[in-house]
Amino acid sequence: MARWDAILSLPVQNPPTLEISSADLVWSKVEGWHDKLDRVALIPFARVDDFVRGESNNKECPTRFHVEARRRRRPSMPLKPKVDGILEYILYWCSFGPDDHRKGGVVRPSRTTYVPKKKNAGRPNTKRGCTCHFIVKRLIAEPSVALIIYNDDKHMDKKGLPCHGPQDKKAAGTRAMYAPYISEDLRLRVLSLLYVGVSVETIMQRHNESVERQGGPSNRDDLLTHRYVRRQERAIRRSTYELDDDDAVSIKMWVESHQSHVFFYEDFSDSNPFTLGIQTEWQLQQMIRFGNRALLASDSRFGTNKLKYPIHSLLVFNCDKKAIPVAWIIAPRFSSLDAHRWMRALYNRVQTKDPNWRLAGFIVDDPLYDILAIRDVFQCSVLISFWRVRHLWHKNIVRSLEIDMQIKISKQLELIVDNISRLQGTMSLFEDFIEDFIDESNFMDYFKATWYPRMGAWINALKTLPLASQETCAAVEFYHNQLKIRLFNEKDNSVFQRADWLVDKLGTKVHSYFWLDEYSGKDDFARYWKNEWISGLTSWRKALKIPDTDVLLEDGCAMVTDQDNPEKAYVVHNPGSMFSICNCSWAQGGNLCEHVLKVISIYQKRRSLPPSVGFFQYQQALKNILHCPPYDSLIRDHAVSLAVSVQQQLNTLLDKESVATVMDPNEKRVVVDICLETSKVVSCNQDPKLDNKQFIINDDISLDGDDSDDGLKIADQVVDCHRNENGIPSERVREDSLSADMDVDLSSIYISPPRLLSTDENFSSNEFPDKAFATEVNEVLASEDGASSDAKDKERNLDKDSKEYAMDVDPPLLDVSLETATPEHCEIHPNGFNDVPGVISCRKEAEL
Numbered sequence: 096m097a098r099w100d101a102i103l104s105l106p107v108q109n110p111p112t113l114e115i116s117s118a119d120l121v122w123s124k125v126e127g128w129h130d131k132l133d134r135v136a137l138i139p140f141a142r143v144d145d146f147v148r149g150e151s152n153n154k155e156c157p158t159r160f161h162v163e164a165r166r167r168r169r170p171s172m173p174l175k176p177k178v179d180g181i182l183e184y185i186l187y188w189c190s191f192g193p194d195d196h197r198k199g200g201v202v203r204p205s206r207t208t209y210v211p212k213k214k215n216a217g218r219p220n221t222k223r224g225c226t227c228h229f230i231v232k233r234l235i236a237e238p239s240v241a242l243i244i245y246n247d248d249k250h251m252d253k254k255g256l257p258c259h260g261p262q263d264k265k266a267a268g269t270r271a272m273y274a275p276y277i278s279e280d281l282r283l284r285v286l287s288l289l290y291v292g293v294s295v296e297t298i299m300q301r302h303n304e305s306v307e308r309q310g311g312p313s314n315r316d317d318l319l320t321h322r323y324v325r326r327q328e329r330a331i332r333r334s335t336y337e338l339d340d341d342d343a344v345s346i347k348m349w350v351e352s353h354q355s356h357v358f359f360y361e362d363f364s365d366s367n368p369f370t371l372g373i374q375t376e377w378q379l380q381q382m383i384r385f386g387n388r389a390l391l392a393s394d395s396r397f398g399t400n401k402l403k404y405p406i407h408s409l410l411v412f413n414c415d416k417k418a419i420p421v422a423w424i425i426a427p428r429f430s431s432l433d434a435h436r437w438m439r440a441l442y443n444r445v446q447t448k449d450p451n452w453r454l455a456g457f458i459v460d461d462p463l464y465d466i467l468a469i470r471d472v473f474q475c476s477v478l479i480s481f482w483r484v485r486h487l488w489h490k491n492i493v494r495s496l497e498i499d500m501q502i503k504i505s506k507q508l509e510l511i512v513d514n515i516s517r518l519q520g521t522m523s524l525f526e527d528f529i530e531d532f533i534d535e536s537n538f539m540d541y542f543k544a545t546w547y548p549r550m551g552a553w554i555n556a557l558k559t560l561p562l563a564s565q566e567t568c569a570a571v572e573f574y575h576n577q578l579k580i581r582l583f584n585e586k587d588n589s590v591f592q593r594a595d596w597l598v599d600k601l602g603t604k605v606h607s608y609f610w611l612d613e614y615s616g617k618d619d620f621a622r623y624w625k626n627e628w629i630s631g632l633t634s635w636r637k638a639l640k641i642p643d644t645d646v647l648l649e650d651g652c653a654m655v656t657d658q659d660n661p662e663k664a665y666v667v668h669n670p671g672s673m674f675s676i677c678n679c680s681w682a683q684g685g686n687l688c689e690h691v692l693k694v695i696s697i698y699q700k701r702r703s704l705p706p707s708v709g710f711f712q713y714q715q716a717l718k719n720i721l722h723c724p725p726y727d728s729l730i731r732d733h734a735v736s737l738a739v740s741v742q743q744q745l746n747t748l749l750d751k752e753s754v755a756t757v758m759d760p761n762e763k764r765v766v767v768d769i770c771l772e773t774s775k776v777v778s779c780n781q782d783p784k785l786d787n788k789q790f791i792i793n794d795d796i797s798l799d800g801d802d803s804d805d806g807l808k809i810a811d812q813v814v815d816c817h818r819n820e821n822g823i824p825s826e827r828v829r830e831d832s833l834s835a836d837m838d839v840d841l842s843s844i845y846i847s848p849p850r851l852l853s854t855d856e857n858f859s860s861n862e863f864p865d866k867a868f869a870t871e872v873n874e875v876l877a878s879e880d881g882a883s884s885d886a887k888d889k890e891r892n893l894d895k896d897s898k899e900y901a902m903d904v905d906p907p908l909l910d911v912s913l914e915t916a917t918p919e920h921c922e923i924h925p926n927g928f929n930d931v932p933g934v935i936s937c938r939k940e941a942e943l
Contacts, residue, residue, distance in 0.1 A: 101125045107137045111449045116149035140241040141447045156250045156260035157274035163188040180235035188228040190275045191259045195224030224252040273315035281316045287607035336599035345595035359440040372437045374422045382421035385411040392458040403592045418574035435468040462556035479560040482568035490685025495537035502668045509674035516557045516708040569635040637689035655690040671698035
């Protein structure tokens, strides 16, 4: 009993890496059989495969482990309350053992039927008597934990000599010099190339050329054989998606044979509909890599009109800000009530791999999404994306109206959506819109039948949730079109009504396309692909490559030169808006094209547009926070530490050579400085200097004691201020000194590294940084008079010779409800430097 007390008292180790090796674990010695000490460790049972992969990828002696023996307790068997009871026993052995097929080697008596091959030295299953093995036990007492017993961890034979790997001199020139099988990465590469139509001969030709360039084989992947690739091609050609005539039975059979690809499955029942969640190992790795402290977006209604069951895609954004599908959920209907279960299953799967994984924001594209479930499971901000509505409106406007009416209707819809998002409009705006354009029956019949009944939910979502950026919309829209091309390329349309075809196509061919998009060597095979498979850049990235000199602004429109054909130009009507009308083929299909985005960036640089909706929502959330009354010393102390933490994160994003700012009296900017050594905490209700209930920041920005909005002007620039020996600020921080992502949530800074900082609608000059957008927040809260003149500013013609100003960039969005801000407690902390009075910080009371 003492043995098991010692084992069960060990900590469960779960390193936050994709693979676990023995070097990553702390091993303990416990009493074993025959007075022997066993070397043991506990890990989550769900990570046993990660441990096997990590041990196989041993740099000193690469190998592969196979299951030599396995015992499982049947589910029907009664469980006895035994502390040493075992649910599952698995013996993993190095693939170069335990038998020894070398000359003079020993083969176990149970394998006497083995007939040696004439030429077995180069075969991948050659046995060389390796004794390295470990045991995995799943205990009844802790079913979620795996006990690993790893006594023989050296890759040696019974004589104690190296039997394979670089240390074995006799293994030189054979496969035993390396691992017995190719790596998982090469296996996926071969399968993906075969799925997209690259021939076996082409794959082997390119592979042999790369091995010759490096001077011969240097690892196990260099020993790829033509026979292996041909065998994979034959298996793909002979496979079929229709495992049974009954579609439901076929799905069940697929799920049973692809357990590693399924994170959630529920068959039809009286209470729950059919739901299947698909996520491959590669998708899980991408979700951990690009989703940690970043954004997760939803494309929830793909194939509603064609497929038997629509596809719900979850997306992350890679370094190029392109959307990568990390999970597919297939269900007969979109229901927010059913989302909580598969969300929890997906979150638990990611947490099993990386317990430190956290999400910064979840972008939804449907107002009926279960927002409470997202916040409960992922504990992050929720943003709304308007791309789908804009896409369908734009497509039907272009299809059914003349160009003059297209411009009028699109401009009116843009003003309506903008006013509603700025809390200045209601449903009556759409009612007036229908009356004003009642004669345009082609579009109005569609609008009244399809969208008018849904606008109530959309209006509520636009008022209460932050709006996703244009770059996010462009990335999701690009993924949606790529999925359409790669999925709907079947000659027989009847397969669309079978769920087993959909599941098989997503897990094989479609998955291969997106895998190859991330493959670094895909250019070697690009000319063998079909043009529609090539991914390319998103509209946002294409817009960044268009020089400003290729944009000509005229009265009421803009001309953008084609980058492939300089003699051709595209006309953008209603410029400066996401609802602009462009005559390029991509925009005519309802998509957000690079010409529209480039014109928006030009207008932003010339400050001809009002602050965006995202910036407005940020200001509203900040105003609600600032109107919270002070609380107690605990809140103030925590606010100081939080402010200093935010300052330190900002410092890491600033260029050390230009990390100071100056006050520009002509631009109404305020620089907030946080200095830990000299900061003082003063409550608004306790400081006698604040008896007049007014805290002056400068001539234009003040905070009144009452809760009126008129007395509040908010500074929008928070940067680090470094001074010289005389206390004078040095030079102004450059506008490209802050690193940013596509969307943002300031509240997530509390739990995230600096890479979380992000912006909306951010362009660089003519090239894009490798990591993220560089940004400076340089807009102030518009006054009531300025807000009322936004519509006039949009229609103002631009002077061709006018001076270009720095680009307008929005600050991060706060996940603070615009309706409820009372539970939060905020403080103002003066620091006494250069007439800059303080830093405003807040934390929710529930988090303290």
